[in-house]
Amino acid sequence: MGLFRLKTDMITFLDGKLEEKQPTRVVMNIAGVGYEVLVPLSSFDRLPPEGDSCRVLIYHHITDASQALFGFCTNEERTMFTMLLGVSGIGPKTAVSALSGLSVRELKSALIESDVKRISSISGIGKKTAERVIVELRDKFSEGDVMETVAGSEADSSDHRLRDAVLALISLGYKQADAQKMIKKVSIDLSASVEDLVRKALTGK
Secondary structure (H helix, E strand, O other): OOOOOOEEOOOOOEEEEEEEOOOOOOEEEEEEEEEEEOOHHHHHHHOOOOOEEEEEEEEEEEEEOOEEEEEEOOHHHHHHHHHHHOOOOOOOHHHHHHHOOOOOHHOOOOOOOOHHHHHOOOOOOOOHHHHHHHHHHHHHHOHHHHOOOOOOOOOOOOOOOOHHHHHHHHHOOOOOHHHHHHHHHHHOOOOHHHHHHHHHHOOOE
């Protein structure tokens, strides 16, 4: 505590051409300047093809040591990311892993239901951290949020799903061989999106 200052909201969104698109990382071309943006898989699958124009909502994470841009396709994702960052012991990388392993709806559901097992299945979050996340966040949801978690799911599609899913796991810290084995085990469903494949690989479900 007191070792660095956290500043945010200097950049709130980027609107321009999607120059590069990879799992967990994109490059936005804004008036000829390329901005590297780190994204969770929940946002990656919603992005248009490379070369198309789009708007990405930004969380500008700045400390005395570094700064990075984290991008999201919905306010809901950015809000959940911000909430996770507010928990002691949760950094940007872990928050991105959380949104890559579980959808916002699933995260809300796990937090509201105090599902320690599901939260601790996220890469980088152990049982004690999961318990702390639940204690600090479960009471911050409205009655509407509680009702929203009851039903509904999102369907996404993406080309080169298996390759992108493996790359996503590698970017989250897994070795290539392990990532390939994990995706192979869950690739039976040919209609699954990249996000679904990675989520199943991370949670075993």
